[in-house]
Structure formats: structure tokens, C-alpha cells
Amino acid sequence: MAKNTATAAPTERSGGDAARQPTRRERRTLRQEAAVNAAFTLAEREGVAGLTMRRLGQELDVDAAVLYRLFRDKDELLLAVCERTIETILGEIGEVPGDEPWQDTLRRIAEATWQVQTRFPAITVLTFARTTGGPCEARLVELQLATFTRSGLAPAAAVLYYRTFVDTALGLCAHSAALSSLDPEVREKDATAWTRVYAHLPADEYPATRAHIDQLSSVSQKALYDTAVEAVIAAIERAADGS
Amino acid sequence: MAKNTATAAPTERSGGDAARQPTRRERRTLRQEAAVNAAFTLAEREGVAGLTMRRLGQELDVDAAVLYRLFRDKDELLLAVCERTIETILGEIGEVPGDEPWQDTLRRIAEATWQVQTRFPAITVLTFARTTGGPCEARLVELQLATFTRSGLAPAAAVLYYRTFVDTALGLCAHSAALSSLDPEVREKDATAWTRVYAHLPADEYPATRAHIDQLSSVSQKALYDTAVEAVIAAIERAADGS
DNA sequence: GCAGAACTGACAACACCGTTGACAACGTCG
DNA sequence: CGACGTTGTCAACGGTGTTGTCAGTTCTGC
Structure with a gap:
């Protein structure tokens, strides 16, 4: 278990164009995206109280402390999740x-x-x-x-x-x-x-x-x-x- | 500090009629009311995250464990608080x-x-x-x-x-x-x-x-x-x- | 190529949370 | 008096968000 595949996450994004080696900054945002994806799957599987930093780290096969290098705190992660939700709504609205x-x-x-x-x-x-x-x-x-x-x-x-x-x-x-x-x-x-x-x-x-x-x-x-x-x-x- | 006066609580109730010695059961519900009152003041003073069992006990000058003799768990206390809110709304509606x-x-x-x-x-x-x-x-x-x-x-x-x-x-x-x-x-x-x-x-x-x-x-x-x-x-x- | 900087990860620790159990003091009733 | 229900204290458990430290790894600039 504990794959970071994030099957239930909305609006999965591949994060850009070519097979070019991603820069550090790109890798960082890529991992942020992965964390947001995992947050969706975790929250919906385990409920509101199930979305904790430790469990999220577990979901990503990573220590919870690592998440604090991607987001200042849990609140910032939640805001990122919120942005993703809005993005999904925009996609659902369409043209x-x-x-x-x-x-x-x-x-x-x-x-x-x-x-x-x-x-x-x-x-x-x-x-x-x-x-x-x-x-x-x-x-x-x-x-x-x-x-x-x-x-x-x-x-x-x-x-x-x-x-x-x-x-x-x-x-x-x-x-x-x-x-x-x-x-x-x-x-x-x-x-x-x-x-x-x-x-x-x-x-x-x-x-x-x-x-x-x-x-x-x-x-x-x-x-x-x-x-x-x-x-x-x-x-x-x-x-x-x-x- | 840590008085149990509950100044901000709505619909303060005196709990009945005469100066008759309250029975055990009455004393129990009386203390439940006091806890609910304190929950209101505490929550509004300290915010959502400030309403914890330990601090509520502190507010009542009592160990937190005592609260578990009045309410099965925090959820039951919350429901009591909710009922009191509705009671206050009823009072505000009037006849x-x-x-x-x-x-x-x-x-x-x-x-x-x-x-x-x-x-x-x-x-x-x-x-x-x-x-x-x-x-x-x-x-x-x-x-x-x-x-x-x-x-x-x-x-x-x-x-x-x-x-x-x-x-x-x-x-x-x-x-x-x-x-x-x-x-x-x-x-x-x-x-x-x-x-x-x-x-x-x-x-x-x-x-x-x-x-x-x-x-x-x-x-x-x-x-x-x-x-x-x-x-x-x-x-x-x-x-x-x-x- | 290689030193130094930047990054990544694991671990332990802090203070706090809800909750439980054991135990001492107290009043009340038989 | 003794038994008992009640009230309170204390310590503990597993969990939380968060921080600091320390070890590796990876990239950058010379």
C-alpha cells in the first residue's frame, strides 16, 4: 500500500511539455501537486479527521516532516487543495x-x-x-x-x-x-x-x-x-x- | 481567572423554582448547564480550536476528566451546546x-x-x-x-x-x-x-x-x-x- | 573534477488534544 | 458504623501539528 498514485484526485496534471529534465523548482511544484493529489484521496477515504500530516506523509511514503518543506504549514496545503478544487470546478464548467x-x-x-x-x-x-x-x-x-x-x-x-x-x-x-x-x-x-x-x-x-x-x-x-x-x-x- | 460565571452564555437559566435542596439528578443537570455556559464563553473568547475539554475544565476550575461524568464525550457536549443555541433562537423569535x-x-x-x-x-x-x-x-x-x-x-x-x-x-x-x-x-x-x-x-x-x-x-x-x-x-x- | 551549496529524508522531541483508568475524599443512607 | 454513590485528582495512552538536528544526496560554479 501507500502508493502515491492519487487515483481519486481531480484534474490530474502532467505538469508541462517535453521529457526535459525538470529543474529543481519544477520538481518542487511537481511534488506539491503530488501531495495535493494524495490529500484528495486521503481525505475522501478517511474523512475530515483522517487528513493529517503524518497520514499524508505515509500516503506518499515519506516522513511527515518532508511536507513542511513543500508547504509552510497545514493551512497552506489546504489552500493549495482549495485552489485545485476551484480548478476542477472551472474544468467542469467548460467553455x-x-x-x-x-x-x-x-x-x-x-x-x-x-x-x-x-x-x-x-x-x-x-x-x-x-x-x-x-x-x-x-x-x-x-x-x-x-x-x-x-x-x-x-x-x-x-x-x-x-x-x-x-x-x-x-x-x-x-x-x-x-x-x-x-x-x-x-x-x-x-x-x-x-x-x-x-x-x-x-x-x-x-x-x-x-x-x-x-x-x-x-x-x-x-x-x-x-x-x-x-x-x-x-x-x-x-x-x-x-x- | 477561571471563574465559572459564563457571562456571554445565552439564555442563562436559574434552573427551576424554590430554594429546595436539589436532588442528585438536579445537581447533575445543573452542572451540565454550567458546563454548557462555560463552553459558550470559552468558544467565543478562544475561537473554535480553543474549545477543548482541558480548557473547559480549567474554565470551571475542575479537572477535564470530570466533564466525562457529565457528557459521554465531546460530541455529546457539543449537542447540548447546540440545543441551547436553538433554545436561544426560540427565545429571540418570541411569541x-x-x-x-x-x-x-x-x-x-x-x-x-x-x-x-x-x-x-x-x-x-x-x-x-x-x-x-x-x-x-x-x-x-x-x-x-x-x-x-x-x-x-x-x-x-x-x-x-x-x-x-x-x-x-x-x-x-x-x-x-x-x-x-x-x-x-x-x-x-x-x-x-x-x-x-x-x-x-x-x-x-x-x-x-x-x-x-x-x-x-x-x-x-x-x-x-x-x-x-x-x-x-x-x-x-x-x-x-x-x- | 571537485568543493561547497542546496536539497532531501529520517528521527526525536515539544506541547497539546480526546479519552480512560486507578485512586482518594466526600456526603448520604441503611 | 459501614457501604455506596458521587466528585475530584493524577497519570497515562495514542494521536495531532510542528520544529530542530543530523545524515546523506544532488546540483552548481570554478
Whole structure:
């Protein structure tokens, strides 16, 4: 075991062109990439708490201390992982046709975000509130702001709705990811809480709960996400019409 | 130092009526309440990583091992803290007039959630995806489901929009809380990332970003939250009209 | 070619974490 | 009084992020 193949990592990159001997600096970034790859596989296999420097070193057949020559600390590694996540989202978005209605572009972005964030829930939980300041993040922000500009909103309103859109999507993705990346035992405990206690509430004090008990557990996170995204898009349409 | 006064804890409770000698069981729950209180003050003073069993014991002038006689493990303590948070939200909501339009009830709930969750960001981050199965949670769910029933939605749609509303609010609160409860240094690093790198992007490749650079940092989390909440409420209104 | 610098790796150590067990003091009830 | 449940202290276990040291290896400049 303990190969550094990183099978589950997104957007595997070969890191350049020819078979030229890589310089030191290139080798360094290459190993950083490998570490980021391993972080993805490790986090998704072992959960949020499983992504530790020691285990990551183990995954790469290397002492944990070596990682501190690639990243100043664990936080910097997490930011690198976060950048890679954004890069994967950009790849999932693909090319945006110039004449695509801005609504569909937003839907495309929301869909890509959901796909990637739910593919790596542990990573999402660890990074959803961070700012990388990296190139991929910049490109994604630019794409989104350009889309909102196309909607015809005035700059101030565009920024307000841009952040509403982004944070709503991110918050929901993180919430869903947090749910699906609890420890299995805790997850079980929380999940059964619904049927365990809610089904036994006195019907006279909790009529609404009793009336909806069956439906409650059948709402999928994705349906809820889509509903929220559409609600925000509709709000933007109304704001754009009014201005 | 290390008083157990818990000044910042919400919904301080005196724990009952008379000066009757408390039974053993009452004393036990009393000390549990004290621990929960201390957990609030500690978490908000020291941040997410500062809420440890050892420091919590220190806060109560007691060895950490004692806490394991009050709660099976740290997770159970966290759930108790979560229940108390919900209790505080219920208190902030107050009495709902029977004839209040359901939209205003939802606004009231959203506002109370925001107020409480941002008052205790560290706690929010630690508990936002958990289910307590406790009485306060049950009462809050009942209140919300009853409100959605008043909107006239069919049961299935009511549940879908209920969960959309709740998860959107929770996700945004958690996102905001996560931002404001990063370590100060990390927080600084992330915050300055915007002005540090975004202000220096080439204007030809990032026109939209450059055009909105000033506005970007001036959007408050609260404004964004209100916008999202109104968007969801509007979506519910349309769904209720259509049905 | 070869010395010196730069890099890479392994190991031990530090302080801290959640958690457990053993053991002493205390009050209460029979 | 003795037995017992409760409360508290202490030490320990395995784990965490992180740092420093020391040995090799690899590259660079002369």
C-alpha cells in the first residue's frame, strides 16, 4: 500500500511539455501537486479527521516532516487543495458560449460547483470559507462577475447579487458536505434522531411535524439546492427588470 | 481567572423554582448547564480550536476528566451546546401572533437565527450541521412546518421549501460564522488576499473584476443574507400562488 | 573534477488534544 | 458504623501539528 498514485484526485496534471529534465523548482511544484493529489484521496477515504500530516506523509511514503518543506504549514496545503478544487470546478464548467443567456451560465456554474463539492465532501468542509487568492479563484470570480454584468444590473446591485449567489451555493454545498462527511457513527446517530424522536412526538403538540413526517426525510439535498439556486436567479431577474 | 460565571452564555437559566435542596439528578443537570455556559464563553473568547475539554475544565476550575461524568464525550457536549443555541433562537423569535402573515414569520425566524448564530460564530461552526433530536429542536421544526402549512403549499412542496429555507439560512449563517471565526492571522491573510492580488490583476484579462473591485469588499454578510432570504420567500409565494 | 551549496529524508522531541483508568475524599443512607 | 454513590485528582495512552538536528544526496560554479 501507500502508493502515491492519487487515483481519486481531480484534474490530474502532467505538469508541462517535453521529457526535459525538470529543474529543481519544477520538481518542487511537481511534488506539491503530488501531495495535493494524495490529500484528495486521503481525505475522501478517511474523512475530515483522517487528513493529517503524518497520514499524508505515509500516503506518499515519506516522513511527515518532508511536507513542511513543500508547504509552510497545514493551512497552506489546504489552500493549495482549495485552489485545485476551484480548478476542477472551472474544468467542469467548460467553455461558456458568448451568447449564452446569463441565467444558464449561472446554472452551469452552480451545477459544476455542486458536482465537484459533493464529489469531495471532506475537502469542501475543510476549505469552503477560505480565500486562496490564486489564479483559478481569480478566473472563477472574473467569470461570475462578467456573467452578472451581462444581466444588466448596475455595478452595486451586480456585486450584491453576485455574492448572494456565490455564498448561497457555497453555504448549501458545505452544509450538504458536512452532513455526508460526519463520522459514520455520528452520522447514524444524527440521522436516526429524526425517526427515533420525531416519530414519537405527541400529535397534539406537534401536528405539523406529524403531518409531514414521511416527506421530511425524502427531500434530497440536490433538489433543495436547485430550488435555492432558481430562487436566487429569479430574484436577480426581477432586480434586473426593475433597474 | 477561571471563574465559572459564563457571562456571554445565552439564555442563562436559574434552573427551576424554590430554594429546595436539589436532588442528585438536579445537581447533575445543573452542572451540565454550567458546563454548557462555560463552553459558550470559552468558544467565543478562544475561537473554535480553543474549545477543548482541558480548557473547559480549567474554565470551571475542575479537572477535564470530570466533564466525562457529565457528557459521554465531546460530541455529546457539543449537542447540548447546540440545543441551547436553538433554545436561544426560540427565545429571540418570541411569541408569534396567530394572524401574522407567514412571510413575516419566516422573516422573524431568519432574523433570530442570524442574530444568534452571529453572536456565537465559533459555536455555529462547530454545530451547524448537527441534529440534536432534543425538545427545542423539535419545537423549532414544528413552528417552521406550521408556518409553511399556513402558506397554503401542498405537503410535499411545503417540505421541499421548508428545507430549502432552513438550509439556505443555516448555510449562510455558517459561512459567515466560519469567516468571522478564523484565526486572526489566517483571517487577515484571507481578507487581504482580495486587495493584495485582485487589485493587481491585469485589466485586460480581468475587466469585470477590475470594474467591481471597490464594491466587492463593501457587501455586508447581513445584506447578502437578507437578499437570499427574500429570494426564497418570493419563490415560496410564487409556488403557493401556482398551486 | 571537485568543493561547497542546496536539497532531501529520517528521527526525536515539544506541547497539546480526546479519552480512560486507578485512586482518594466526600456526603448520604441503611 | 459501614457501604455506596458521587466528585475530584493524577497519570497515562495514542494521536495531532510542528520544529530542530543530523545524515546523506544532488546540483552548481570554478
